[in-house]
Amino acid sequence: MKYFFTLGIHPELSISEIKAKLEQKNILYSIITRHDSFFVIETETEIDLIDILNQLGGTIKIGEVVEEVKMINQSDLLHHVKVKDDKKNSFGISGYNCENDFKRVGLGIKKELKNKGFSMRYVDSKENPLSSVIVQKEILKKDGTELCLLKSNNTFLIGKTVAVQDFQKYSHFDYDRPESDSKKGMLPPKLAQIMINLAEKNISDIIYDPFCGNGTILQQAILLGHKKVIGSDNDEAQIDKTTKNLAWLKENLKKEKVDFSEEIFQADASHESKLESKSIDFIVTEPFLGPPLKGYETEGQIRKNILQLEHLYENSFTQFNKLLRNDGVIIMIIPSFYIQEKVYHINISKLLPKNFTIIKNWQYSRENQKVIRNIYKIDKK
Numbered sequence: 001m002k003y004f005f006t007l008g009i010h011p012e013l014s015i016s017e018i019k020a021k022l023e024q025k026n027i028l029y030s031i032i033t034r035h036d037s038f039f040v041i042e043t044e045t046e047i048d049l050i051d052i053l054n055q056l057g058g059t060i061k062i063g064e065v066v067e068e069v070k071m072i073n074q075s076d077l078l079h080h081v082k083v084k085d086d087k088k089n090s091f092g093i094s095g096y097n098c099e100n101d102f103k104r105v106g107l108g109i110k111k112e113l114k115n116k117g118f119s120m121r122y123v124d125s126k127e128n129p130l131s132s133v134i135v136q137k138e139i140l141k142k143d144g145t146e147l148c149l150l151k152s153n154n155t156f157l158i159g160k161t162v163a164v165q166d167f168q169k170y171s172h173f174d175y176d177r178p179e180s181d182s183k184k185g186m187l188p189p190k191l192a193q194i195m196i197n198l199a200e201k202n203i204s205d206i207i208y209d210p211f212c213g214n215g216t217i218l219q220q221a222i223l224l225g226h227k228k229v230i231g232s233d234n235d236e237a238q239i240d241k242t243t244k245n246l247a248w249l250k251e252n253l254k255k256e257k258v259d260f261s262e263e264i265f266q267a268d269a270s271h272e273s274k275l276e277s278k279s280i281d282f283i284v285t286e287p288f289l290g291p292p293l294k295g296y297e298t299e300g301q302i303r304k305n306i307l308q309l310e311h312l313y314e315n316s317f318t319q320f321n322k323l324l325r326n327d328g329v330i331i332m333i334i335p336s337f338y339i340q341e342k343v344y345h346i347n348i349s350k351l352l353p354k355n356f357t358i359i360k361n362w363q364y365s366r367e368n369q370k371v372i373r374n375i376y377k378i379d380k381k
């Protein structure tokens with residue numbers, strides 16, 4: 001079986017997340033091809049695409065590869081469009097790594113199937129590929145077909161979309177919670193979800209966020225099925241927000257019979273912790289990233305901020321070392337600063353205890369951001 005994943009705006013991160021999830025689920029796979037906008041794998045056994053997609057923060061669409069062709073032509077595509085004679089059949093076409101205009105082919109398919117007596121609707125949009133909102137509302141909800149044409153080297157893989165990312169669910173758990181911090185620059189829930197997945201830990205493992213803010217990481221861990229979450233923050237007001245948000249989440253998940261236990265308390269992450277040593281399986285966190293920046297700070301000011309952050313992170317790592325079990329994992333954001341055309345980095349290797357190893361790091365940033373997030377995966381031995 002061949003499956004495709006279309007990727008969010010940080011493909012490296014999305015692909016690492018997919019690999020981590022497949023490994024966590026013990027799914028053996030080989031990589032068929034990859035591109036900035038998609039990733040294609042082959043497996044021996046069938047996989048539950050909807051279940052996998054629901055767990056991934058960095059994948060937009062998921063589906064099956066049904067054919068490989070040298071050139072796109074109407075008849076190759078037509079027989080993959082699902083048709084029933086008792087309803088209006090919706091279908092759409094999206095191109096990945098190809099700029100082709102599919103309107104002519106789409107309208108041609110519509111005409112041919114209409115001539116065969118089927119009622120057809122070709123879903124068209126100015127956007128190529130079709131957005132997940134359009135695909136969900138106009139195609140999948142109506143039991144229609146989206147064909148994704150994935151150009152790889154000199155061939156096209158024809159994919160049939162099975163599911164798209166549940167944008168309504170993300171929006172609900174982001175904006176409807178009582179303490180939704182909609183300030184620009186807050187940690188997006190999808191990124192929190194990716195970070196948790198990168199840790200490759202089981203849902204029975206205990207997760208700790210020592211800079212929990214309003215609890216986004218803990219919330220996403222619970223939505224991924226984690227049963228026990230621990231959070232702390234040095235700011236009482238943030239603790240209050242996390243507590244309210246998790247109470248709201250518990251209420252929301254009651255009907256689905258999802259239960260979890262949480263431990264939330266005020267603490268400075270760089271000081272001696274009240275938690276038992278070696279009681280934590282993994283830490284996922286976005287720490288304090290420094291004071292807000294205007295963009296015209298001097299080099300001296302940025303270097304001073306960096307020194308303060310290094311001090312906080314180094315002392316926090318010392319505490320994490322005590323709290324984590326020996327095979328513990330840390331997924332942590334470390335900032336870089338982009339000020340007046342210059343990038344300033346924090347050298348985290350020199351801040352880590354000797355038994356900590358950096359496994360990998362990824363960059364997450366949008367254009368013109370002053371604070372660039374670098375996501376580090378660190379193992380404790």
Ligand SMILES: C[S@@+](CC[C@H](N)C(=O)[O-])C[C@H]1O[C@@H](n2cnc3c(N)ncnc32)[C@H](O)[C@@H]1O
Pocket residue numbers: 186187210211212213214215216217232233234235238267268269270285286287288289312
């Ligand atoms: C970037 S925010 C984290 C936001 C969080 N990921 C969220 O989604 O809400 C950093 C948090 O670290 C807290 N903080 C700052 N210094 C701290 C320290 N020394 N110990 C613990 N928490 C600290 C701040 O109060 C803030 O809530």
